[in-house]
Amino acid sequence: MTSLYFPGGTPVYAKCISALSSPNLTTDERQDEILQCLGSTLDETMSGVNTFYLIYAASLVFYMQAGFAMLCAGSVRLKNVQNTMMKNLLDACGASLGYYSVGFAFAWGSSNLPGQQSTVDSSSTSFIGTTNFFLTETDEKAFFLFQYAFAATSATVVVGTLAERCQMVAYLCYSVFLTSFVYPVVVRSIWNTEGFLSSHNDDNSISDVGVGVIDFSGGLVVHVTGGLTALIAAYILGPRKGRFVEVDGKWKCRDFPGHSVALKVSGLRNAAHFYQLEDILLIFLVVAKQYLIVDEAFNCEKCGMISFCNFSHFANQTDQSVKYQPSHVQTTTLKVLGTLILWFGWYGFSTGSTYFITTTRKAFLAQNAAVNTTLAAAGGTMTSLLVNAWLVERHTGETEFNLSDALFGCLSGLVSITNGCAYVDSWAAFIIGMVSGIIYLGGTKLLVKARIDDAVDAIPTHMFCGLWGTVAVGLFAVPDYLRMTHEDIEYGGWFYNVDNGRLLGCQMIGILFVVGWVSAFMLPFFGLLHYLGWLRADRLEEIVGLDISYHGGISGRTQSDDNDDDASRQEHLDAYFERKRLRRESSRNNLRRRVIDRLTDSLHRQDVSMIPSESNENINNTPAASEEVGRDSVISSEDTWQSNAGVGGNHP
Numbered sequence: 001m002t003s004l005y006f007p008g009g010t011p012v013y014a015k016c017i018s019a020l021s022s023p024n025l026t027t028d029e030r031q032d033e034i035l036q037c038l039g040s041t042l043d044e045t046m047s048g049v050n051t052f053y054l055i056y057a058a059s060l061v062f063y064m065q066a067g068f069a070m071l072c073a074g075s076v077r078l079k080n081v082q083n084t085m086m087k088n089l090l091d092a093c094g095a096s097l098g099y100y101s102v103g104f105a106f107a108w109g110s111s112n113l114p115g116q117q118s119t120v121d122s123s124s125t126s127f128i129g130t131t132n133f134f135l136t137e138t139d140e141k142a143f144f145l146f147q148y149a150f151a152a153t154s155a156t157v158v159v160g161t162l163a164e165r166c167q168m169v170a171y172l173c174y175s176v177f178l179t180s181f182v183y184p185v186v187v188r189s190i191w192n193t194e195g196f197l198s199s200h201n202d203d204n205s206i207s208d209v210g211v212g213v214i215d216f217s218g219g220l221v222v223h224v225t226g227g228l229t230a231l232i233a234a235y236i237l238g239p240r241k242g243r244f245v246e247v248d249g250k251w252k253c254r255d256f257p258g259h260s261v262a263l264k265v266s267g268l269r270n271a272a273h274f275y276q277l278e279d280i281l282l283i284f285l286v287v288a289k290q291y292l293i294v295d296e297a298f299n300c301e302k303c304g305m306i307s308f309c310n311f312s313h314f315a316n317q318t319d320q321s322v323k324y325q326p327s328h329v330q331t332t333t334l335k336v337l338g339t340l341i342l343w344f345g346w347y348g349f350s351t352g353s354t355y356f357i358t359t360t361r362k363a364f365l366a367q368n369a370a371v372n373t374t375l376a377a378a379g380g381t382m383t384s385l386l387v388n389a390w391l392v393e394r395h396t397g398e399t400e401f402n403l404s405d406a407l408f409g410c411l412s413g414l415v416s417i418t419n420g421c422a423y424v425d426s427w428a429a430f431i432i433g434m435v436s437g438i439i440y441l442g443g444t445k446l447l448v449k450a451r452i453d454d455a456v457d458a459i460p461t462h463m464f465c466g467l468w469g470t471v472a473v474g475l476f477a478v479p480d481y482l483r484m485t486h487e488d489i490e491y492g493g494w495f496y497n498v499d500n501g502r503l504l505g506c507q508m509i510g511i512l513f514v515v516g517w518v519s520a521f522m523l524p525f526f527g528l529l530h531y532l533g534w535l536r537a538d539r540l541e542e543i544v545g546l547d548i549s550y551h552g553g554i555s556g557r558t559q560s561d562d563n564d565d566d567a568s569r570q571e572h573l574d575a576y577f578e579r580k581r582l583r584r585e586s587s588r589n590n591l592r593r594r595v596i597d598r599l600t601d602s603l604h605r606q607d608v609s610m611i612p613s614e615s616n617e618n619i620n621n622t623p624a625a626s627e628e629v630g631r632d633s634v635i636s637s638e639d640t641w642q643s644n645a646g647v648g649g650n651h652p
Contacts, residue, residue, distance in 0.1 A: 046358040053357045054142040060348025061149035065092055065156060067341030072160045074258045074334030075456045079545025080164040086551070087159050087171050094172055095152035098180030103151060104144055105133040107184035111194045113140050114355045125201060126194045128185060146352060147187070150222055151179040153349075157226030160456025161234050164256075165241075165542050168550055170535045174525070178229060182521050186221050186514055197510055199486055206509055210502035211489050213510035214477065217353040217369070219419030219469040220510055227463025228518045230454070236526045237535055239453030241542055253448045256455070258334070332403060339407045346373055346414045350421045361484040368481070369421040372429035373414065376421075379433025380413020381406050384440055391441075405441065408457050412440040415465040420473035424493075428476035435472075436465045470511055474504030544573055 069088040076084050109129025132138045155175045162171065189195040190213050196205040199212030206212060215221050244251050350369040354362045385406040392400045413433030417424075424432070443460025452459070479492030491497045494504050529535040536542075541549035 049358055050356045051142045054146050054352060054355060057348040057352025058142070058146040058149045060345045061146070061153060061352065062092075062345075064149075064153060064342050064345035064349070067338045067345060068156045068159060070334050070338030070341060072163060072338075072456055074332070074338060075160060076163045076258065077256060077545070079547050081547065082551045083168075083546035084159065084163050086168070087163075087166075088156065090168075090172055091156045091159060091175055092152050094175035095155050095179040096148060098176040098178075099148045099151045099184070100144075101134055101180065103180045103184045104135065104147065105129045105131060105184075106181065107147065107187040108132065108143075108192060111188075111192050113138075113143055124194055125196050125203060125205065126188075127196065128188060129192075143355070146355075150187075150218055150349075151183055153218075154183050154222045154226040155179050157223065157458050157462050158230040158233055159458075161230035161454045161458045162237060163455040164546065165537050166233075166237060167534055167537050170529050173529065173534070174229075174233070177525060178225075178522075182229075182518060183221075183225055186225055186517060189513065189517075190215055190221050190510060197506075197513060199506075206506055209509065210491075210506040211482075211486055213506050214423065214473050214482070214503065215419050215470065215510070216422045217350045217418045219415060219417075219466045220514055223415050223418065223462040223466035224470070224511070224514050225518055227459055227461070227466055228515060229522050231452070231459050231463060232519065232522045233526050234452050234454055234459065236523075236530050239451060240455070241539065243453045244451045251451060253451075335404065335407055339410055342411060343377055343414060346377075346418075350418065354422070365422040365481070365484060371426055372417055372421045372424060375426055375429045376413040376417035376433030376436070377410050378413070379430040380416070380437040380440070381410040381433075383434040383437030384409020384412065385437075387438060388441060408461055409437040409440055411461050412436040412465040415462055416469035416472065418466070419469040420477055423473065423477040423481045425476070425478055428472075432469065432472045432476065436468055439464050439468050467511060470507050471504070474501070474507040477503060540575060540579065548573075 065088060069085055072084045072088065073081055106129050109132040110126065111129065135141070135144060138144070155178050158174065159171075189197045191200075192198055193200045195201055195212075197213045198204055199214055201212065204212045213220070240256065242254060243256065244253055246252070347370055350373045351366040353369070354366045356362045357366060385401055388405045389399050389401050392398070392402075413436050416432050416436035416439075417429055420432075421429070440457070440460050443464040444454075444457055447454055447459060454460075473493065475493045475495055477493040477496075479489070479496055482489050482492055491500045491502060494501050526535065537546060537549070
């Protein structure tokens with residue numbers, strides 16, 4: 001049997017036996033020494049297990065950044081892919097700096113961290129922390145990592161909403177500001193033992209109403225905060241160019257397909273000039289399926305690959321006006337990949353919020369959270385898919401199963417269950433997910449009517465469904481599950497206590513606080529950025545794509561708009577590069593002016609110093625002479641610079 005060791009490498013048995021070396025110990029004293037030795041061993045072991053558990057959960061939550069990146073990449077046009085990826089990276093970096101420096105201190109400073117021995121009275125209340133800046137005087141580094149991953153997730157919600165039209169400097173400023181101040185105050189108010197709305201504070205400000213706000217994994221704290229920020233930013237920033245157009249006095253919403261779908265071919269003969277190999281193969285596939293005989297198109301028995309013997313004949317018969325979209329599969333793949341990565345990371349989001357795993361209660365809450373997360377995602381997916389198919393069939397007479405709606409319905413279910421994943425039964429989790437799918441569909445329609453442009457539907461997914469999840473806790477929370485973390489609570493959700501709506505009332509108060517707090521700071525923040533001209537990208541830069549203007553190029557063929565032809569795209573590009581050339585020339589001219597000014601001053605001082613002192617005084621006292629000296633110096637310096645630099649000739 002494998003021996004159990006202390007961290008230093010000493011076997012537990014030998015360590016405990018050495019504690020009994022004194023011959024003067026009685027039997028009871030020996031038993032007490034053995035129990036103390038075993039107890040300390042178990043404490044150290046459980047501490048290590050819990051630390052690893054929290055680090056692993058934090059890793060899963062951080063991995064969600066990859067999911068958000070893939071989801072955004074499949075939703076934006078090719079000309080903005082690099083820019084969107086860069087903003088996803090800046091989220092992680094900006095959030096780490098902001099939360100490390102002051103954010104963690106504002107959220108958790110001067111208070112008891114979960115699992116720590118109580119050093120602060122749990123009945124005290126404070127609005128913001130005042131210690132532990134830059135992680136000083138704290139050893140809970142794993143807890144910081146977990147909370148940082150949550151902060152970065154809240155900031156990442158806004159990436160897709162502002163895609164294709166937001167400046168880089170504005171996004172970096174927003175990311176740092178949100179994670180260093182706005183989000184930490186929400187965390188402290190609802191999760192901290194000193195929060196004035198916290199259910200873990202024995203003397204919170206709403207104790208007369210109920211136990212406090214219940215938010216197990218951050219549906220209100222993380223997702224509503226990020227979703228509401230996205231709504232404010234999208235409203236001030238405005239929609240993308242051409243997103244909403246007025247036709248016959250009515251506003252119509254144009255679909256902007258993902259980057260691969262936006263690629264188009266005018267005929268098939270020019271495809272090889274700018275499409276990648278997989279795109280060309282996909283063209284052959286579709287042609288073979290639609291226009292050729294299957295036996296001739298697929299010769300798997302002979303060579304195991306597609307035979308393109310008849311493709312050249314078809315290409316010669318193809319009219320040049322044919323439009324084809326070769327990479328729809330690629331875009332769908334990115335969205336599906338991003339959604340599945342997010343679903344996987346959500347298990348760390350939900351189960352990691354127990355913070356520990358070595359007690360029976362915590363283990364039960366963790367496994368209950370994992371199961372409910374799965375069922376809610378399934379409920380949201382199925383409802384969104386089937387309801388949308390039913391609506392399309394009612395309007396068009398044909399049934400259409402939209403994959404995009406199914407994917408975002410899945411995410412909506414995950415968001416809605418986040419608040420109460422550990423506190424509701426499995427049947428309730430499925431119902432919560434089903435309702436979230438309907439809320440998502442309605443939320444997207446509402447944004448379109450309000451002409452608010454959300455490139456990845458982050459607002460209905462995170463804000464609307466996060467609000468629903470907060471309310472759902474007040475309806476479906478099981479009293480016995482709540483007592484596992486709130487021993488003094490005597491009631492649960494409204495469905496379990498129809499005559500007692502105290503928990504539902506606390507949830508509504510929490511919603512009002514988060515909406516008011518985030519709006520009070522993010523509205524003037526984005527308004528200031530807009531006033532300074534730091535928020536929205538230049539119109540021409542938006543047309544040609546942010547990849548060119550910020551990153552020097554794009555990873556594929558350039559397109560300025562979905563419906564623009566090649567001539568229009570080239571016209572916009574020519575205009576952009578011409579303006580860029582003029583700016584560079586203006587910058588060089590400014591540099592030349594500064595050089596001339598310095599030479600002028602230098603020559604003027606040199607001419608004045610060569611004049612005798614007596615004559616110098618007379619000259620300086622004569623205004624005309626002084627002006628003449630200055631004029632001669634300027635002319636001399638300009639002539640000298642032009643002759644040396646070649647101005648007027650072939651100087652670039």
